[in-house]
Amino acid sequence: MSSVAVVSSENMDEKQQSVSTPVxxxxxxxxxxxxxxxxxxxxxxxxxxxxxxxxxxxxxxxxxxxxxxxxxxxxxxxxxxxxxxxxxxIKAPEVVHRNYSKDGTRKWVFRVGDGEGSLVETVLIPAEDKTGARKTLCISSQVGCALDCSFCSTGKQGFQRDLTPAEIIGQLWMANYSYMEDVPVAERERTVTNVVMMGMGEPLLNYDAVLSSMQLMLDDFAYGMSKRRVTLSTSGVVPKIDQLAQDIDVALAISLHAPNDELRNELVPINKKYPLQQLIAACQRYLAKDGNESARRHVTIEYVMLDGVNDQPEHAQQLLKLLKNLPSKINLIPFNPFPHAPYGRSSRNRIIAFQKTLSDAGFVCTIRQTRGDDIDAACGQLVGQVADRTRRAEQWKKKVAQQQEILRTQG
The missing domain is CATH 1.10.150.530 (DNA polymerase; domain 1)
Known part of the structure; x- marks a missing residue:
C-alpha cells in the first residue's frame, strides 16, 4: 500500500465529512x-x-x-x-469534504488554491444500463463560472480561475480511488465508466487544460475510456467547438435550454454573442468530421425544464424546428431549485407532455432522473460551499428580493 492517507467510507450515507486527501x-x-x-x-x-x-x-x-x-x-x-x-x-487536489448519498451518488469538494473560494465540486452518479453498472463522473473545469446562466447556482458565485490539467484529471483519479482505498494495488481497476465535462465552469473557456485532460482519459496507458463515454458539455462557445472538432473525437453536449434567441439571451447570456443559428451550424460542422468508431453520431441537447418559462407546447414546436437538421438526442432536466432562484420546476405532467411531442416527431428524448439532491449534488447545485468572491450571488438575491417585494405590493 502506498503512503497515502486512507479514510474509511463506512457510514457515509447522507453525511458530510472532512477527510485527508491521499497524496x-x-x-x-x-x-x-x-x-x-x-x-x-x-x-x-x-x-x-x-x-x-x-x-x-x-x-x-x-x-x-x-x-x-x-x-x-x-x-x-x-x-x-x-x-x-x-x-x-503525484498530487491530486485536496479533498476537504465528501458526501455519499443514499442513492449511491458521491460528491467531493476539492480545495485547489488558497482561500475559502478556491473550492470546486465533483459528482459521481451511478446507474444501471444494458452494459451493466454505469458510473458517470461530472467534472469541473473552472473555479466558478463566468457565463452567469440565470437558472444555475454555480454561475451566481462568479469566476475565479481555470483549473490545471492535474486539478481536472485529479477529480477522475480521486473518484476511482474512492472505490479502491482498501483494495490491494494488484487488484485495483478503474471503476468510473463515463465522464461528462459538465461541472463547475465552461470547459471550452479553459480549452488547453480540458483538452489535455480528455486526452488522458482516452489514453490506453491512463484510463482507456471509449470516445463515446467522454462528453464535453458547452453553453455554446462556437469558435472552440470548431477547434475541438480538429483536436479530439469525443461526444458533444449543448446546454441549450431555450428554443429561440430571445428566451435564450435571458437564460444563457452567451447566446447574445453566439446566437442559435451560429451554434446549430457549429454542431453540424462538428458532426460532419466523422470517422470509424467516432463519438460524433449525434449531439446531446440539454434542456432544463423551467415552469412557465420554456416548457410550453409552442416551445416544444420551436425546438423541433430548430433541431430538424441536427442529429440529436434530447435530455430534459427537471430544474433543481436553489436559494433565491426565480424559477420553479416544471410539473411532471408538463415534462412528460413536452417529451411526448419530441418523441412523436422522431427524436430520442429522455427525462433525467434527479440524483443526489439530498447532498446538493444535482444539476445546477454545484455551487456548494464555494464562497462568493464577486458578490454576484449577493446582487442576485437582492434583485430577486426586490422583484418579490414588487409582486407583494401589487398583490
Whole structure:
C-alpha cells in the first residue's frame, strides 16, 4: 500500500465529512506528474536521460493502479525511483469534504488554491444500463463560472480561475480511488465508466487544460475510456467547438435550454454573442468530421425544464424546428431549485407532455432522473460551499428580493 492517507467510507450515507486527501506530501517545487499527458511525460523522461517508454509505465501506476508512492512502482529501477522521489510528486487536489448519498451518488469538494473560494465540486452518479453498472463522473473545469446562466447556482458565485490539467484529471483519479482505498494495488481497476465535462465552469473557456485532460482519459496507458463515454458539455462557445472538432473525437453536449434567441439571451447570456443559428451550424460542422468508431453520431441537447418559462407546447414546436437538421438526442432536466432562484420546476405532467411531442416527431428524448439532491449534488447545485468572491450571488438575491417585494405590493 502506498503512503497515502486512507479514510474509511463506512457510514457515509447522507453525511458530510472532512477527510485527508491521499497524496504525497511534497515540496511545492516538485513536478506533479498527475496531469501530464503521454507526450509530456515522454519528453520529461528523455530530458532525464531515460527511455521514453518509462512514461507509459508510470502512467499505468498512476492512473490504473492509483499509486502515489514511487517506491511501489516495481517495474522501475530503484535508482530511477529514488530520482523521481526527489524531484516529482503525484498530487491530486485536496479533498476537504465528501458526501455519499443514499442513492449511491458521491460528491467531493476539492480545495485547489488558497482561500475559502478556491473550492470546486465533483459528482459521481451511478446507474444501471444494458452494459451493466454505469458510473458517470461530472467534472469541473473552472473555479466558478463566468457565463452567469440565470437558472444555475454555480454561475451566481462568479469566476475565479481555470483549473490545471492535474486539478481536472485529479477529480477522475480521486473518484476511482474512492472505490479502491482498501483494495490491494494488484487488484485495483478503474471503476468510473463515463465522464461528462459538465461541472463547475465552461470547459471550452479553459480549452488547453480540458483538452489535455480528455486526452488522458482516452489514453490506453491512463484510463482507456471509449470516445463515446467522454462528453464535453458547452453553453455554446462556437469558435472552440470548431477547434475541438480538429483536436479530439469525443461526444458533444449543448446546454441549450431555450428554443429561440430571445428566451435564450435571458437564460444563457452567451447566446447574445453566439446566437442559435451560429451554434446549430457549429454542431453540424462538428458532426460532419466523422470517422470509424467516432463519438460524433449525434449531439446531446440539454434542456432544463423551467415552469412557465420554456416548457410550453409552442416551445416544444420551436425546438423541433430548430433541431430538424441536427442529429440529436434530447435530455430534459427537471430544474433543481436553489436559494433565491426565480424559477420553479416544471410539473411532471408538463415534462412528460413536452417529451411526448419530441418523441412523436422522431427524436430520442429522455427525462433525467434527479440524483443526489439530498447532498446538493444535482444539476445546477454545484455551487456548494464555494464562497462568493464577486458578490454576484449577493446582487442576485437582492434583485430577486426586490422583484418579490414588487409582486407583494401589487398583490
Amino acid at each position: 504525497v506530501q511534497a515540496a511545492a517545487a516538485k513536478v506533479n506528474l498527475l496531469g501530464m499527458s503521454r507526450p509530456e511525460l515522454e519528453k520529461f523522461f528523455e530530458d532525464l536521460g531515460e527511455k521514453k517508454f518509462r512514461a507509459g509505465q508510470v502512467m499505468k501506476w498512476i492512473h490504473q493502479y492509483f499509486v502515489t508512492d514511487f517506491a511501489e512502482m516495481s517495474n522501475i529501477s530503484g535508482k530511477l525511483r529514488e530520482k523521481l522521489e526527489k524531484i516529482c510528486e
